[in-house]
Amino acid sequence: MSLESWLLFVVTVFFVSATPGPNMLLAMTHGIRYGVRHTLPTMFGLLSALGLIMAGSAAGLGALLATSELLFSVVKYAGAAYLIYLGIKTWRAKPEALAENNSISPEGSVWTRFRTGFLVAMSNPKAFVFFTALFPQFMDARLPQGPQLLILAGTFYVIESSWQFAYAAGGARLKNWLNSPLRLRWMNRCAGGAFVAAGVALTSVTRH
Numbered sequence: 001m002s003l004e005s006w007l008l009f010v011v012t013v014f015f016v017s018a019t020p021g022p023n024m025l026l027a028m029t030h031g032i033r034y035g036v037r038h039t040l041p042t043m044f045g046l047l048s049a050l051g052l053i054m055a056g057s058a059a060g061l062g063a064l065l066a067t068s069e070l071l072f073s074v075v076k077y078a079g080a081a082y083l084i085y086l087g088i089k090t091w092r093a094k095p096e097a098l099a100e101n102n103s104i105s106p107e108g109s110v111w112t113r114f115r116t117g118f119l120v121a122m123s124n125p126k127a128f129v130f131f132t133a134l135f136p137q138f139m140d141a142r143l144p145q146g147p148q149l150l151i152l153a154g155t156f157y158v159i160e161s162s163w164q165f166a167y168a169a170g171g172a173r174l175k176n177w178l179n180s181p182l183r184l185r186w187m188n189r190c191a192g193g194a195f196v197a198a199g200v201a202l203t204s205v206t207r208h
Helices: 003-018 022-034 036-059 061-067 069-092 110-122 126-137 145-173 181-202
Strands: none
Touching: 003 145, 022 036, 022 110, 022 145, 022 181, 036 110, 036 126, 036 145, 069 110, 069 181
16 A cells, blocks of 8 residues: 555545544534543444444455345344434433533443444444445555555544544533533434434435
């Protein structure tokens, strides 16, 4: 892989990761509700799922999803159902006051936040196809594939985790402004509506 190819990959992933989607929305929402430190399990769940997706794509799962309409549909509708469920749950959440002190442990276990992040990141089968199609574009077929995959995966992780942290930190900075029942209710409805919209949009995603 040439330096030029790697720099082009950096620019591509920078803008792809920056685009608001379910992963970044979840990081921001948890940043608002729990603060940055307590959102770390959520981000770890998101990144763990993305790691599995990249590994699965490298192992051929992405290619399988790209060729099997049935398997793609099963994963797609399961993911859409989870996003819609999460959206309804967020919409209906009571507007409880946000803790002033981020050192106070939020309600719900670390595992719950990790699991939510993991399932949200795993909800889109297009991600498998995306990585399968994206990585080879920046790799040199004449060179060993393993080291190149590690470089691209590591680069993706750095950029993706940086954007997740930025979204969580941005959400945390909104905490004081949002800390009123009316604003919290609208925040829950906006976030919930966005998750439902993402779930509905996912049902229209195709393999190509």
